[in-house]
Amino acid sequence: MNNTCLYTLPLFGPPRLLKGGRPVRVPLKGLALLYYLALEGPTTRVLLADLLYGHPQGLNNLRVELHRLKAALGRPLFPEGQDPLVLPEWIALETKGEGEILEGLEAIPGFADWVLERRFTPPPPPPDRAGLLKALSALRPPALLVLLGSQASGRKELAQALAEALRLPFHLGVGRGGVRYLEAPFPEGAEAILGDTKTLYVLGVDPGEDPRLLLELRARYPAERMRVVALKPLTFQEAQQGVLRGLSFSQAGRIYLEGGGEPEALRELLQAPGIPQRTLAQLRFRARYLSRPAREALERLAIQPGPIPEPLLQALEALPHLEELERKGWLCYREGWRFAREWERHLLYQILPSGQRVKLHALAALTLALAGLTLLELYHRQRGGGEVGDLLPHLPKEARLALAPGPPPLERRVGLGPERALCPEGEEGLEAEGEGWVAPLLEPGETAYLDLGLLEEGVLVLSGQAAFFQEGPKPRLRLETPHAQALLWVGAEATSEGGLFLLPLLPTFLYRFLLPRGRVRLKVEGPGVVAFRLALHALRPGTLPAYPLAAAQEVEEEGKEKGEEEGGG
Numbered sequence: 001m002n003n004t005c006l007y008t009l010p011l012f013g014p015p016r017l018l019k020g021g022r023p024v025r026v027p028l029k030g031l032a033l034l035y036y037l038a039l040e041g042p043t044t045r046v047l048l049a050d051l052l053y054g055h056p057q058g059l060n061n062l063r064v065e066l067h068r069l070k071a072a073l074g075r076p077l078f079p080e081g082q083d084p085l086v087l088p089e090w091i092a093l094e095t096k097g098e099g100e101i102l103e104g105l106e107a108i109p110g111f112a113d114w115v116l117e118r119r120f121t122p123p124p125p126p127p128d129r130a131g132l133l134k135a136l137s138a139l140r141p142p143a144l145l146v147l148l149g150s151q152a153s154g155r156k157e158l159a160q161a162l163a164e165a166l167r168l169p170f171h172l173g174v175g176r177g178g179v180r181y182l183e184a185p186f187p188e189g190a191e192a193i194l195g196d197t198k199t200l201y202v203l204g205v206d207p208g209e210d211p212r213l214l215l216e217l218r219a220r221y222p223a224e225r226m227r228v229v230a231l232k233p234l235t236f237q238e239a240q241q242g243v244l245r246g247l248s249f250s251q252a253g254r255i256y257l258e259g260g261g262e263p264e265a266l267r268e269l270l271q272a273p274g275i276p277q278r279t280l281a282q283l284r285f286r287a288r289y290l291s292r293p294a295r296e297a298l299e300r301l302a303i304q305p306g307p308i309p310e311p312l313l314q315a316l317e318a319l320p321h322l323e324e325l326e327r328k329g330w331l332c333y334r335e336g337w338r339f340a341r342e343w344e345r346h347l348l349y350q351i352l353p354s355g356q357r358v359k360l361h362a363l364a365a366l367t368l369a370l371a372g373l374t375l376l377e378l379y380h381r382q383r384g385g386g387e388v389g390d391l392l393p394h395l396p397k398e399a400r401l402a403l404a405p406g407p408p409p410l411e412r413r414v415g416l417g418p419e420r421a422l423c424p425e426g427e428e429g430l431e432a433e434g435e436g437w438v439a440p441l442l443e444p445g446e447t448a449y450l451d452l453g454l455l456e457e458g459v460l461v462l463s464g465q466a467a468f469f470q471e472g473p474k475p476r477l478r479l480e481t482p483h484a485q486a487l488l489w490v491g492a493e494a495t496s497e498g499g500l501f502l503l504p505l506l507p508t509f510l511y512r513f514l515l516p517r518g519r520v521r522l523k524v525e526g527p528g529v530v531a532f533r534l535a536l537h538a539l540r541p542g543t544l545p546a547y548p549l550a551a552a553q554e555v556e557e558e559g560k561e562k563g564e565e566e567g568g569g
Contacts, residue, residue: 034087043084050110146227180199194221234263302349414514415539449524451521459538460536461512466529469528
């Protein structure tokens, strides 16, 4: 098991350190120190001593506090002499929850102002690659850094950047001195690394079970000189400012999705659009560690994005291999078994021979029909080129509307008065971009949202762009009030039923909605990259079309009134 996120610091409620959901007894000032590092990043000992103690002997007191933390956790938190202090990777800030932020921590003299400021400041996003490099630059030889991620995650590039930041030579393989990078196949024994006091070793470890060398080093290498970092995909902003700089939104969004936000995959897709052969070769190299039946089952499973129902797992002869595929890092269990990374599934699907694809989709459609999973049956029938008309009466409302659009949704004619201030009340999974937001969602079912409070009735202008896979599930954007909702779904024609509006989420879109006073949620579901802007205007008489979000009953009554007027005319 990896030692990332063994402990969590809940941001909401009383300050506490949890391990496996259970609190660990830690002194209050020790907790304050951990929270400060989690929220502010690397911090000098002098500043921490001043905040916690505020007197000339503060540094001595800080050393005592660090010793208490070591005793409470049974392991050192910081390498000897580290300054500034950096929160270990195996302690993570939990930013979801209920209650007041850092409740009670203001009782520590010197911390009150900082705590109150934090209550009005949103929690920081995960560190980008530049921030991670800055944090890792606190390492000094001898040390061991483990970078968890695929070969396309840029782990070797990060090791080279670290060597440059430390002004040390960069080498490949075991040796003495500088920064040395190793990846599979690893050497058999760990003695050369354990006995080396001059080198900063960086191990690039593929997803899945830990290699034998890492297991041995975990057991014997000094914990205070070892760091483990799980490399996350680039944010969309990072990719746009780096690898994908200069591309249009549609180009950048498509490449970002197909490369899973992994730097090396993005570079290859940028240089040679299509199937990235080098990245594919790396996937096949990883797959050679699977048994042949598990590898073949993995290829068959690539036809199903998102969670894979148990009947389909059985039909595709994958049930006996789930444990191996999870252990080797290909599958995970998240609301059902699914691929751990959608971009890998998409790449494996692309290289399936077309004849095999059609046969697998037909088998999946039959299996899901017998299991009563109509919506998934529809997907596989469509992908296999089959007819879907007989499924319409049995589909969920949203899918039925998308496939068999009725009359256009009822529109109101409005004018745009003075622009009103939007009042964001909360958000998750969004990246700010200029005057708008971007939702970069790499996995099926992954969501982001923005909550708004409207102080009066008004016209919300929603405009933006969307990038998505040409094959597989598409993104959708839902605008909700307590009484009604509008759903923007790729490929749907404009239609309505009751209080639900279904509108096409095109590569470029612009809609106006007449909203009542109160709370509104804008929710985006992936996979896809959706960039949008919002503007709220006072309602005025006019001729611009807008969709009213009102209770279903109100919509029906308004429709009847309109029909009566037309009939009377």
